[in-house]
Every structure is written in structure tokens, then in C-alpha cells.
Amino acid sequence: MEKKTDGVSADKTAFYPKAMGYISMVDPKESVCQDCRSCEMYCAAVHDAACGLELNRIWESRDPFRGEYFAYSCKQCIAPSCVAACPEDAMYIDEKTGARCIDEEKCNGCAACIKACPVEPPRINYNSVKKKAVKCDLCKDRPDGPVCVQMCPTMCLTLKKYK
Amino acid sequence: MSEQYGWAGQILRVNLTTGEFSTVDTMKYVPKYIGGYGIALRLCWEEMKPGIKAFDPENKVFIMNGVASGTMSPSSGRVNFLSMSPQSYPEQMTNTSIGGHFPARLKWNGYDGIILEGKSAEPCYLVIKNGKPSLESAKGLWGLGLIDSQQLLQDRHGKNRCDIYGIGPAGENLIRYAIVGCGAHNATGQGGMGAVLGSKMLKAIVLVGGKHQVKVKDTEAAIKATLEFYPKKRKRPLIYADLGDKPNNPWWEEWTGGKDMFDNHAKDWMGNIHNMPYPIFAKSCATGCLGGCGFFEFKNVPAVSRPGLITGMSGCVHTRYEQFFDRLEGERNFEKGFEVHVLAQQLGFNHHEINYGIVPWLHYTKALGIDTESLMGMPTDVRNHEWWIKLLNMIAYRKGFGDTLAEGLRRTVEKLGPEKYWYPEYQGPEAAREEAANPVKFPVAGIGGWGYASRGILADHAMGPAAALPGALCWMIDTRDPHHNKWPDWIHNDFIGFIMKEPDKYGSSFVVKWAKDATMRGILIDCLPACFQFPLRKYMGWLWDHEGIGEGSKSTGLEARLFSAVTGVEVTEAEYYKAGERINTLTRAILCRDNERTAKMEWDEIEKVMYKRIDMEKFKITVGNWYEALGWNRETGYPTMEHLKDMQLEDLAPELEKIGKLG
Ligand code: SF4
Numbered sequence A: 001m002e003k004k005t006d007g008v009s010a011d012k013t014a015f016y017p018k019a020m021g022y023i024s025m026v027d028p029k030e031s032v033c034q035d036c037r038s039c040e041m042y043c044a045a046v047h048d049a050a051c052g053l054e055l056n057r058i059w060e061s062r063d064p065f066r067g068e069y070f071a072y073s074c075k076q077c078i079a080p081s082c083v084a085a086c087p088e089d090a091m092y093i094d095e096k097t098g099a100r101c102i103d104e105e106k107c108n109g110c111a112a113c114i115k116a117c118p119v120e121p122p123r124i125n126y127n128s129v130k131k132k133a134v135k136c137d138l139c140k141d142r143p144d145g146p147v148c149v150q151m152c153p154t155m156c157l158t159l160k161k162y163k
Numbered sequence B: 001m002s003e004q005y006g007w008a009g010q011i012l013r014v015n016l017t018t019g020e021f022s023t024v025d026t027m028k029y030v031p032k033y034i035g036g037y038g039i040a041l042r043l044c045w046e047e048m049k050p051g052i053k054a055f056d057p058e059n060k061v062f063i064m065n066g067v068a069s070g071t072m073s074p075s076s077g078r079v080n081f082l083s084m085s086p087q088s089y090p091e092q093m094t095n096t097s098i099g100g101h102f103p104a105r106l107k108w109n110g111y112d113g114i115i116l117e118g119k120s121a122e123p124c125y126l127v128i129k130n131g132k133p134s135l136e137s138a139k140g141l142w143g144l145g146l147i148d149s150q151q152l153l154q155d156r157h158g159k160n161r162c163d164i165y166g167i168g169p170a171g172e173n174l175i176r177y178a179i180v181g182c183g184a185h186n187a188t189g190q191g192g193m194g195a196v197l198g199s200k201m202l203k204a205i206v207l208v209g210g211k212h213q214v215k216v217k218d219t220e221a222a223i224k225a226t227l228e229f230y231p232k233k234r235k236r237p238l239i240y241a242d243l244g245d246k247p248n249n250p251w252w253e254e255w256t257g258g259k260d261m262f263d264n265h266a267k268d269w270m271g272n273i274h275n276m277p278y279p280i281f282a283k284s285c286a287t288g289c290l291g292g293c294g295f296f297e298f299k300n301v302p303a304v305s306r307p308g309l310i311t312g313m314s315g316c317v318h319t320r321y322e323q324f325f326d327r328l329e330g331e332r333n334f335e336k337g338f339e340v341h342v343l344a345q346q347l348g349f350n351h352h353e354i355n356y357g358i359v360p361w362l363h364y365t366k367a368l369g370i371d372t373e374s375l376m377g378m379p380t381d382v383r384n385h386e387w388w389i390k391l392l393n394m395i396a397y398r399k400g401f402g403d404t405l406a407e408g409l410r411r412t413v414e415k416l417g418p419e420k421y422w423y424p425e426y427q428g429p430e431a432a433r434e435e436a437a438n439p440v441k442f443p444v445a446g447i448g449g450w451g452y453a454s455r456g457i458l459a460d461h462a463m464g465p466a467a468a469l470p471g472a473l474c475w476m477i478d479t480r481d482p483h484h485n486k487w488p489d490w491i492h493n494d495f496i497g498f499i500m501k502e503p504d505k506y507g508s509s510f511v512v513k514w515a516k517d518a519t520m521r522g523i524l525i526d527c528l529p530a531c532f533q534f535p536l537r538k539y540m541g542w543l544w545d546h547e548g549i550g551e552g553s554k555s556t557g558l559e560a561r562l563f564s565a566v567t568g569v570e571v572t573e574a575e576y577y578k579a580g581e582r583i584n585t586l587t588r589a590i591l592c593r594d595n596e597r598t599a600k601m602e603w604d605e606i607e608k609v610m611y612k613r614i615d616m617e618k619f620k621i622t623v624g625n626w627y628e629a630l631g632w633n634r635e636t637g638y639p640t641m642e643h644l645k646d647m648q649l650e651d652l653a654p655e656l657e658k659i660g661k662l663g
């Protein structure tokens, strides 16, 4: 049976539909990150039933000596280089959310997507146990939506819409 | 358990004398001892023996995270440190906890804990990189401040790639109340763990990377449990709030439980500084903290004694530093307090001993005409930040009388003579808060049990002396102050009801139950682990009451549910509570075996530090009831055989029997 990727296949010439948005931070005047890493942990746990540094699809950057804390994740690019770079056609666009996703079955762990992501640092994590690339899928399978947004205690994360 | 959830399965043993590493199997100890403090204790029972002093190479430090560390379980980013404590008087086994992101990263490096033993010949630091340990030379680090050395190590090992626990000069110089710290503010606080690391010549532990994945049994169940208790998410902007200004302080209601009668409590706690004009935000101090209970980060505050900008944190009782200066005439008062505060952190001090012990003592002795100024070699002026800077440096580097103060206030007054330097009663405004609603009335040396400066037991409480009873019970069976996680809640309707209505306060079963619940809760949050504010959920935006599971300050229901969600081990609240009782009795057995603990020893201690505030004759009955409720002999306080059996701790009996300490 054909593997269901329920979405737009990443054929190299396709026009990619926009995602419903991407995970971003709100204006600091509204709320700021309090350095709890909850977003990272919940993100990992809902996807992999485990927590670890190779499973989160969102990252919190922290410098307690300068007082700088912020979280970042995939931009769900309009023209996603990661999708284009995958040699296995393992990346696809989720129909419902438009999230740029990785089909774990098809991913061969080559990390081409990670190298192709133009943002610094790249927004794709690498699970060295399973040898798979993992990235934000906007929690497409959760009825309650993105868990990072749901659980961030300061409400400083949001699903930012494309204009 | 068919699958291993939560635990990493191994504990790293580091022999600092030989440089050898080995591992201990965690699974031998769980779920019986839950994790964290419980496992550390069991290891302590198996590996320590009577007669070991805090700074002996034979002393060990058990650093244990818990089953929930490294997962999304709320406020699970804490570890327990357990060791023979140089701060306790006399030296005794003590535990304390610390947060940051180290505990989670320890799990991600594949360890449930670290056992430090022996002593290095040269200053060194421990690195664990993707699970692989090594000992590195600390040349070029030894002597550096706690914050400075961490910055250097962070540069060396990579920002966002490492987490560090370290010590400052106070730890290196064996100041008995030196901390292990991380970041700009986290600390082990009480217990003197920094000095124990200093005695082992260990400057820091650096965790790098980490590939271990912590399996979680039921993520959505954990989310559900969390959301049930934590529906009040709050936006936390960078704000320009004046904490000392009640109408404009957005946290005031949380701090008082919404009751005006606790305004003074809110001020005492932290709402007594005018911290304008710097923007602040409430910061988590541990992985998974949803609350941000009230530690505030301040960025780029200009120093006063020198050019430069300082970033750091203040909060909770540590705002005393700022409070000492807050109401002075003149400019830049907040900045003065903040500079002193961050210096104390750099040096690696336990702020509690400084702010509640040593500095008030110098201030009150002066007020009573007891000469401590000539000992110090300078006039005491607690409103002068330059005086503070000199004081902190004198102690950290053991200069002049600083060498005596480095031993802690209890040892200082014992040496100088308690009749003159400890017991005389001071009555008047509190050192830090001259305008506080209630003047203080207590001995010049504000010492509670086992040598720890007190801010609870000494308070001439508005609710009367009976308010001290549950706290006194908790304190007497401990080896340090039971503040934070084991402190029985005062701001609580049940407690207020007891104070208002109970005719026989000393004989009341409420006192014993209130103290016992607080003790078990404190133990269990150290095992899970969770933050010490976790039971006092009101400070954290958690629901104050909850029909289904009970109330934050009264139940361990949420903790039990989180434990099950993470581990897949189904426990009821009753079973979880019982594990707390087991761990409490194991603590007792260690104190009896290794630290000469007897009922007389703790009676003499508690009598001394209650300062005739309560009726000691009647209190004897309360203590008998207390021992009995804990499964110990009413008279001797030793665990009974029946209780050991009930706790599945029969294997402790032969050793206790041998020394005549079976109840
Ligand atoms: S959950 Fe929110 S506050 Fe916590 S680290 Fe993530 S972004 Fe920051």
C-alpha cells in the first residue's frame, strides 16, 4: 500500500502552498520568555514520547550572564530550501496546516535538509538514535494545536500568520 | 517495569582521588525510593559511616536528579545535593536542592546522579560530554568568581551547549555556608555544599551536549494533569513595576493569597524594594518551571562603587540586600543593594546566612552596645554599601575577624560566648526593614535549629506563639532549616482556623498532621523532583483549591499523578505519601547511626532556639505525638520495628539494634 503522506508531495517544481503560520515570539512589550524550556520539552514529548536535546523542534536560547532569552523554530518558509534539498522526497506539505513536514518512514537520515536550511542555526534537529531529521510540523496531529504555544507559561509564543 | 521510563538507569561515580569513574545501577532503588533525595539517602545509608567529617575526603556528595528530570513535568529541573554538611551545627548529613538546566542535562547525558568521593590533589573540574566523564585541570579557574568562572567555561564549552554548577572563592576557602551555584542566581543555598566541593578541590561540573532520551509514559496525561492545576497562564512582559508599591505591583495578590492581613508577609517576602527604573521580568529558575514565582532579572544596572553594568537577579527573601538600602535618603539606593547582592553571588555565599544571620547580628549587637565593632576592626554601618563590600571580602578571604565569621554565626557566637553574644534580646525595627509593620523581638543572633539563621521560628508571630509549633516539629527532626519545601503553610484557612478555634493547641492532632504533611510533601518534591515552591502553588499561579485532588498546600495529589504519567508506575496519592514516610524514616536511621541523633539531642536544640516562646512542658506532649505519628517511639524517637516493617525497611533494623537505637 502506498504510504500516506496526506499532503502535497515535494516534487521539485511544485508551488508550495503557504503554511497557516509559523511559531514565533510575541512583542516583548506583550510578554517575554522566562527561560523554562517547557516549549522544548512538550514539543519533544508529544512527538516522540520522550524528551532529549535531539527531539525538540523548537529551541530556547539563553544567556543568563546577559539576561537574554528567546525561543525560535522553523519559519515554514514560503520557498522551503529543506524540502527542495531532500533526495528521498521525504518532505511534504501537510494539507491541513501547510506545515513543511518530514515523513519519518522515508527519511534516510542524510541531513541534506539541515544543511539546506538557510536560517542560522538551522531549524531542523537530528535524532541520532533513530537517524532521522525532525522538524516542526505545527503539531498537525494534535487536536489542541501547537503544544509549545499551549504550554508556554508566559504566552510569549504565537502562531504568526503570513501577511 | 517492562520499559524504562523516566530514569536513565545509572548513576556516575567519580573518585576524585584516583580519577576513576564507574557507575551504579539506579534501578536497584526505584520505584521504592522514588528518585532524587530518596535514592541519595539510600546510597548514603549504604556507603557512609559514623565519624566522617564534612571536609574529610571520605565524605561523599550525592547529586541526584529525579525521575521527572529532563522531561516536561512542571518545575522538574532540580537536583538534590546530599552530604555531611559543614554548615549544620554540629556537622550532620543534610540535603538541599538547586535548579537551572543542569539537572535536565544530567539526565540527557544518561545519568540519574553523580556521586563525588575522595579529594583531588590539584584544583580540577569535572566534564561530562555526551555521557563521557573526564577530569580537567582548574588552573586558571581557581580563584575566579562564581559568575566569572562560569562565563569562561561557557565560552570554552559553548553557549546553549553546556550547563555548569560551580563554586566561588567562598567555596574554595571552605566558608561553611558557601554555595554551589549556576547562572546569575541559582544556588544550593543552605548546607555549605560549595565548601564541600572546595574541600575536594572541585571548582565546577560542566555538562556538555547529551544524547540520552528520557522516555515519558503518557504525555497527554501529564499535560492534562498540568492544565487542570495550571489554568492561569499569564503574560509576562518586561515591565517597569515598582515592587514596593502595592497598587502597582502585579504580584501582590499572589503573594498575600488575596488577604490584606498578609500585606506584611508580602513585604517581608519581597515587596519592599523600590526597584525603578529598570525593567524587570519574572524568570524561571529551573527547567519546566511554569510559575516564575518571583525572582526578577535586572539587566545592565550601573554599579555604584566602580564603573560597569551588572546583570543579575533578585527575589524572594534575597531582596534583603536591596531592602537594606531602599529607604535611605539620597540616590541610587536600589543599585547599591543590587551591587552588593551580585558580589555575594560572585563570591559564592549563601545569602540567607549573610542577610538573616551575620549582618543583623552585627547591627543588633551594636544597637545593644555589645561591642562587635572592635572585633570587626571597623564601625558597623549596614546602610553603607562600602561596608558591605569590605565585610563580604573579609569573610570570603578569611581576613581578620572574617576568618571567624566564615565558620557561620552559630559557631561564632559559641566561640565568643553565647551569654553575651547570642542570647541578649534585641527589640526594635528589623535590620533590613526599619519601617516594617511589626518590630522584631529576638536574640541578637537570630539562630534557629542546627545553626541555621532563622526567619520563621523566631518571628514574634501576629498569630501568637502556637503559630510556631508545626515549624518547630519540622525543624527538630531535621538537620537544617526546613524553610521552603518543608515549611508548614501559615497563610492557610485551615491553619488560621486552628489558631482561632483550637482550645488545646499543644495536644491538638492538627499540629502534628500539619507538620507531617509538610514534611512528606517536602521530601516527595525533592524526590520527583519539583521546585520547593511547588506545594505553595499559590505563588506560582497554580490553582489554590482543587476539588478532585485537593489543595496545593494540603495534598501531594498532583505530584503523584505526574509521577505516574512520567513513569507509567501507577501510584495512588496514599502510596506516594507512604513512600515519603519511608524516606523520612530512612533519614532518621542515618541520623541515629551516623550523627548521634537522640531525642535528647533534638530536644536540647529545639528548646534552645525556641527562646522560651512556647510552653516547653506542654510541648513535650506535642513531641511525643509527633514521634508516634512518624512511626517512632514516643520517648526515644527511634523508629519502631513494627514501623520499619510497615515501611519495608526491615533491613535497617540490625544496624539500629546493634547501636541500641531501635524504638
Ligand atoms: S515555554 Fe515560553 S517561556 Fe518557556 S522557554 Fe519556551 S518560550 Fe520561553
Ligand code: SF4
Binding pocket: A073, A074, A075, A076, A077, A080, A081, A082, A083, A100, A116, A117, A118, A119, A122, A123, A124, A135
Ligand atoms: S527548516 Fe529551515 S528551510 Fe525548512 S521551512 Fe523551516 S526554516 Fe525554512
Ligand code: SF4
Binding pocket: A023, A039, A042, A043, A044, A056, A057, A058, A073, A135, A136, A137, A138, A139, A146, A147, A148, A149
Ligand atoms: S508547533 Fe509543535 S512541532 Fe512546532 S515547535 Fe511547536 S510544539 Fe514543536
